[in-house]
Amino acid sequence: MKKTVATLLLLLAFFVRTAVAQTDKVSAQRAIPPWLTGIIAVVVFLFLVFIVFIVNKMWCEGTSVEEPAESNQGKPPDGAIQNGTSLEVVLHDMRDEGYDNICLEDDAKVTMTAM
Amino acid sequence: VGFLSVCPPTVAQAMPLCVYIHVIIESMIGCLVFQSMCRTNRGTVGGYFLAGRSMIWWPVGASLFASNIGSGHFVGLAGTGAANGIAVGGFEWNALFIVLLLGWVFVPVYLTAGVITMPQYLRKRFGGSRIRLYLSIISLFLYIFTKVSVDMFSGAVFIQQALGWNIYVAVIALLSITALYTVTGGLAALMYTDTVQTLVMIAGAFVLMGFSFNEVGGYDGLFDTYMQATPSLIESPRPEEYNISAQCYTPRPDAYNLLRSPITGDLPWPGVIFGIAVVGCWYWCSDQVIVQRCLAAKNLTHVKAGCILCGYLKLLPMFLMVFPGMISRVLYPDEVACVVPEKCEEICGTKVGCSNIAYPKLVVTLMPNGLRGMMLAVMLAALMSSLASIFNSSSTLFTMDIWTKIRPQARDRELMIVGRVWVLCIVAVSIAWIPVVQAAQSGQLFDYIQSVTSYLAPPIASVFLLAVFVKRVNEPGAFWGLIGGLLIGLARMIPEFTYGTGSCLFPSACPSIICGVHYLYFAIILFFITAVFVLIISYCTPEIEERHLHRLVFSLRNSKEPRDDLDAEEEEHMRKARREAAENGTIKSSSSPLRRCFSWFCGVDSSQAPEPTEEEMAAASKQLTDISEDPLWKNIVNANALVMMTVAVFLWAHYA
Numbered sequence: 106m107k108k109t110v111a112t113l114l115l116l117l118a119f120f121v122r123t124a125v126a127q128t129d130k131v132s133a134q135r136a137i138p139p140w141l142t143g144i145i146a147v148v149v150f151l152f153l154v155f156i157v158f159i160v161n162k163m164w165c166e167g168t169s170v171e172e173p174a175e176s177n178q179g180k181p182p183d184g185a186i187q188n189g190t191s192l193e194v195v196l197h198d199m200r201d202e203g204y205d206n207i208c209l210e211d212d213a214k215v216t217m218t219a220m
Numbered sequence: 221v222g223f224l225s226v227c228p229p230t231v232a233q234a235m236p237l238c239v240y241i242h243v244i245i246e247s248m249i250g251c252l253v254f255q256s257m258c259r260t261n262r263g264t265v266g267g268y269f270l271a272g273r274s275m276i277w278w279p280v281g282a283s284l285f286a287s288n289i290g291s292g293h294f295v296g297l298a299g300t301g302a303a304n305g306i307a308v309g310g311f312e313w314n315a316l317f318i319v320l321l322l323g324w325v326f327v328p329v330y331l332t333a334g335v336i337t338m339p340q341y342l343r344k345r346f347g348g349s350r351i352r353l354y355l356s357i358i359s360l361f362l363y364i365f366t367k368v369s370v371d372m373f374s375g376a377v378f379i380q381q382a383l384g385w386n387i388y389v390a391v392i393a394l395l396s397i398t399a400l401y402t403v404t405g406g407l408a409a410l411m412y413t414d415t416v417q418t419l420v421m422i423a424g425a426f427v428l429m430g431f432s433f434n435e436v437g438g439y440d441g442l443f444d445t446y447m448q449a450t451p452s453l454i455e456s457p458r459p460e461e462y463n464i465s466a467q468c469y470t471p472r473p474d475a476y477n478l479l480r481s482p483i484t485g486d487l488p489w490p491g492v493i494f495g496i497a498v499v500g501c502w503y504w505c506s507d508q509v510i511v512q513r514c515l516a517a518k519n520l521t522h523v524k525a526g527c528i529l530c531g532y533l534k535l536l537p538m539f540l541m542v543f544p545g546m547i548s549r550v551l552y553p554d555e556v557a558c559v560v561p562e563k564c565e566e567i568c569g570t571k572v573g574c575s576n577i578a579y580p581k582l583v584v585t586l587m588p589n590g591l592r593g594m595m596l597a598v599m600l601a602a603l604m605s606s607l608a609s610i611f612n613s614s615s616t617l618f619t620m621d622i623w624t625k626i627r628p629q630a631r632d633r634e635l636m637i638v639g640r641v642w643v644l645c646i647v648a649v650s651i652a653w654i655p656v657v658q659a660a661q662s663g664q665l666f667d668y669i670q671s672v673t674s675y676l677a678p679p680i681a682s683v684f685l686l687a688v689f690v691k692r693v694n695e696p697g698a699f700w701g702l703i704g705g706l707l708i709g710l711a712r713m714i715p716e717f718t719y720g721t722g723s724c725l726f727p728s729a730c731p732s733i734i735c736g737v738h739y740l741y742f743a744i745i746l747f748f749i750t751a752v753f754v755l756i757i758s759y760c761t762p763e764i765e766e767r768h769l770h771r772l773v774f775s776l777r778n779s780k781e782p783r784d785d786l787d788a789e790e791e792e793h794m795r796k797a798r799r800e801a802a803e804n805g806t807i808k809s810s811s812s813p814l815r816r817c818f819s820w821f822c823g824v825d826s827s828q829a830p831e832p833t834e835e836e837m838a839a840a841s842k843q844l845t846d847i848s849e850d851p852l853w854k855n856i857v858n859a860n861a862l863v864m865m866t867v868a869v870f871l872w873a874h875y876a
Contacts, residue, residue: 146873
C-alpha cells in the first residue's frame with residue numbers, strides 16, 4: 106500500500122518534470138542549460154522522497170501507538186486459551202511479530218522505494 | 221576452438237592479436253566452466269537451474285546485464301540512434317527503475333513462495349493448471365521468435381559486415397559453443413561466464429566509443445554536426461513512381477531529446493515513460509530469464525545489490541551504443557543514412573534502409589586492425605551470453621512446467637537429462653530459423669520485435685502485478701484476463717504484419733484505426749484493459765481464501781502461518797509417483813568408464829538421492845524461502861538504491 110503510494114508519487118514527479126521540460130523547450134531553447142534542469146529535477150525528487158518518508162513515519166508511528174493497547178487487551182484471552190492448544194498462542198505471538206516486522210521493514214524500505 | 225572460426229585469416233595483421241585475445245577469453249571461460257562444474261552440484265534441480273542458491277551480488281548483477289544486452293542491442297540501439305536520435309536510449313534508462321521494482325517488490329515474493337519458474341508461481345497463487353500451461357507456452361514462443369531471432373539477426377549482420385562470411389557457418393559455430401557450455405554447466409557456469417563477458421563487452425565498447433568521439437571531434441562535435449548528416453544521393457531515380465520528401469533523409473529536429481512530442485514524436489514521451497515501463501515490467505519482473513538469476517542469489521540482500529549493479533550498468537548503453545550510432549551517421553552519411561532504395565540495396569542488401577549497419581561500419585572502418593578482432597570478441601560475448609541465458613531459462617521452463625506434467629514420476633536425473641536435450645532442440649529450431657531471419661532482413665526486424673513484445677507482453681505484466689498486490693484476484697479472472705489480452709494483442713498484431721510496416725518512402729496501407737495508435741500507447745492501453753478485465757471477472761467469482769495465499773502476495777510476504785498450497789494435491793501425487801518409481805526401479809550402477817565420464821561431464825549424479833521425507837522437505841523449504849535481511853546491509857543497499865535513482869533522474873532531466 107505504502108509502496109504503491111510511493112510509486113505513484115515518483116510517477117507524478119516524472120510527469121511534472123516532463124511537463125516542465127516540454128514548456129521550457131517551447132519557450133526558449135537555451136534558457137535553462139541541461140545540467141541545471143537535471144539538478145532541479147534531482148532536488149524535486151529528493152524533496153518528494155523526503156515527504157513520503159515523513160508521511161510513512163507518521164503513519165507507522167500512529168499504528169504502533171495503538172499496538173501496545175491492543176496487545177494488552179490480547180493478553181488475557183491468550184491466557185484463557187492457554188489450557189487449550191499452545192499452538193494458537195505461538196501463532197498469536199508470531200502474528201504480532203509479523204505486524205511489527207512489516208511496519209519496520211516498510212519504514213526502512215520507503216527511504217529508497219519512492220518509485 | 222572458437223578463435224579459429226572467427227579470426228579473419230585474410231587480414232594478416234589482425235590475426236595474431238585476435239588470436240591472443242580469443243585464446244585468453246576462451247581459456248578463462250573454460251576455467252570458469254570447469255571450476256563451476258567441480259564446485260556446484262549440478263546433479264540436482266536446485267544445482268542446475270538455480271546455481272545451488274549460492275551466487276553473490278556481483279555475478280548476479282553482471283549476469284542480469286549480460287543476459288539482457290545481446291548483439292541486438294549493439295546493432296539495434298546504434299541503428300535507431302543513427303536514424304532517430306537519442307530517444308531510443310530511454311528503453312535502457314527506463315530499466316533502472318524497473319530493476320529496483322524487481323529487487324524490492326517481486327523477488328521477495330518469489331523467494332518466500334519457494335518457486336523456480338514463473339508459471340509455477342502463478343500455479344501456486346491461483347491454482348488450476350491452465351494458466352501455468354498458457355504462460356509456459358507463450359513464454360517459450362516469445363523467447364524463440366523474439367529474443368533468439370533478434371540476437372541472431374544482429375550477430376549475422378555484424379559478421380556479414382565485418383567478415384563477409386557465410387551466415388550459416390558462423391551462426392552454427394556460435395550456437396554450438398553456446399549450447400555446449402549451457403548444456404554442461406547449468407546456471408552457475410552461465411553466471412560466471414556472464415561476468416567475464418560483461419567485462420569484455422564494456423571494455424570493448426568503451427574503446428570504440430573513445431575512437432568514435434575522437435574521430436567526430438568530441439562530445440560537442442557530435443551534437444554540432446549530427447543535424448547536417450544527410451546523404452548526398454537524394455533524388456528519386458524514377459520520379460514518376462515516387463518522390464523522396466526531405467523528411468525521409470534529414471535527421472529529426474527533436475533528435476537530441478529523450479522526451480518527445482506525444483503526438484508527432486516517433487517515441488512519444490508518455491509512451492517512453494509508461495509504455496516502456498509496462499513492457500519492462502514483463503521483461504524484468506515476470507520473465508524467467510531475468511528472475512531466475514535473482515533467485516539464484518544467496519539471500520535477499522545480494523539480490524538487491526545485484527539489481528543495483530545491473531541498474532548502474534544499464535546507464536552505459538546510451539553512451540556506448542546510441543552515441544556511436546549517431547557518430548556513425550555523421551561520419552558515413554551516404555551509407556548509414558541512405559534513402560534511395562536501389563542505393564541502399566547495393567550497400568547493405570535491403571531496400572528499406574541501412575541504419576542497422578551503423579555499429580558494424582564503425583568497427584570495420586574506424587578501428588585499427590588488431591582492435592577489430594577484439595570488437596568481434598565483444599559482439600560474440602554479447603551474443604553468446606544472451607543466447608545461453610535464454611537456452612537455460614527455456615530449458616528450465618520446459619522441464620519444470622511441461623515435462624513434469626507429462627511425466628510426474630520423473631526424478632531429478634531424468635529432469636536433468638530432459639533439460640539438456642531441450643537445449644539441443646532449441647538450437648536446432650534456431651538454426652532452422654536462420655532463413656526466415658535472412659528473408660526478413662528488411663531492416664525492420666527490430667521494429668517487428670518491439671511491436672510483438674508490445675502486443676503480447678502487457679497482459680502478462682498486468683496479471684503478475686495484480687497477482688502480487690491484489691489478494692482478491694483469482695484464477696478465472698487471471699485466466700480470462702490473459703486470454704482477452706492475447707486476443708486484443710493479436711487483433712492488432714496480425715493486421716499490422718499482413719499489411720507490413722512500410723517505410724518513409726512507401727508508407728504501409730494498414731488502416732489508421734488499427735495501426736494509427738503508437739505501439740507504446742497500445743501497450744499502456746492493453747495493460748489497463750487487461751487489468752480491468754481481470755478485476756471485473758475476479759470480483760464476480762468466488763475469492764481465494766487467505767490461508768492459500770500466505771507468502772504468495774506482497775502484503776503477506778512476511779507471514780509465518782502455514783499455507784494450504786492450492787497445488788498440494790498435485791505435488792503429493794508427483795511425489796508419490798516418484799517414490800513408487802524409485803522403489804520399483806532397480807538401482808543401476810554406472811559400470812562402464814565411458815558412462816561414468818559422460819555422467820560427470822553432463823553433471824548428472826549416477827547415484828540418485830532417496831526421495832526426501834515431509835519433514836526434510838519442510839526444513840529445506842524454510843531455509844530456501846527465508847527473506848530476512850541483516851539490518852546494516854539492508855540500509856546500505858537501500859541508500860545505494862536511492863543514490864542510483866537520483867543519478868537516473870538527473871540524467872533523464874539532463875537529456876530531456
